[in-house]
Amino acid sequence: MRKLVYTGFMSLDGVLDSPGGPEEGHRSGGWVVKDLEFVPEAWSLKAEELADTTALMFGRRSYEAFASVWPASEDHASYKELPKYVVSSSLSDDALVGGWGPSTILRTTEDVAGLKESEGGSIYIHGSAELARRLSEAGLIDQYNLLVFPVLLGAGKSLFHRADRDKQMLSLRESESYSNGILKLIYDVKR
Structure with missing residues (x-):
């Protein structure tokens, strides 16, 4: 069985929205x-995640955003040939980016x-807040790798729904704090 890992940047108040810049939609975009x-x-x-990643998974909007930048990015060259999985009910096959590894x-x-x-190693979900919420509710995410930033954004896409749902316990695998206030938190989902 493959492990599904959500990895992301999060504000202290739980917002994932627009870490890279305002063009991503949030008024405080670029907060990372x-x-x-x-x-x-x-x-x-x-860097640790790169060693463990055997495939990437995205929701449609995150795929479209990353596919326009990552294939030519030296910082993401290791991801180029990895299999990509895009979870979407509306994306057509001809919208998949060529030359960026196999995509399904x-x-x-x-x-x-x-x-x-199926057989294989860990699949990492980047961005894709809506997809992560859906998969979390379905009990499919096995691990959360979070870098929590010392900022309160007040509004934006959140990793977790605010709706009433059953309790889900997590087990802290690793944590570290850094001099700039960032916290690394790695949680396994208890089953």
């Missing part, structure tokens, strides 16, 4: 790089569950 001292070790989680569209949560049952 603005007003924060760069501390290289705070980003070590990303999954139409339903059940398709994701089937993929998890």
Whole structure:
């Protein structure tokens, strides 16, 4: 069985929205790089994830955003040939980006569950807040790798729904704090 890992940047108030810049839609977009001292070790989680990643998964909007930048990015060269899975009921096959490794569209949560049952290593979800919420509610996410930033954004896309749902326990696998206020939190989902 494959492990499904959500990895992302999150504000202290749980917002994932627009970490890279205002063009992503949030009024405070770019909060990952603005007003924060760069501390290289705070980003070590990303290098650790590369060693474990055997495939990437995105929702449609995140796929479209990343596919326009990552294929030509030196920072993401290691991802180029990895299999990509896009979970979307509306994306057409001809919208998939060529030259960025094999890509497959999954139409339903059940398709994701089937993929998890297949042979292979860890699949990492980047961005894709809506997809992550749906998969979390379906009990399909196995681990959360979070870099929590010392900022309160007040509004935006959240990793978790605010709706009433059953309790889900997590087990802290690893944590670290950095001099610029970033926290690394890695949680396994208890089953």
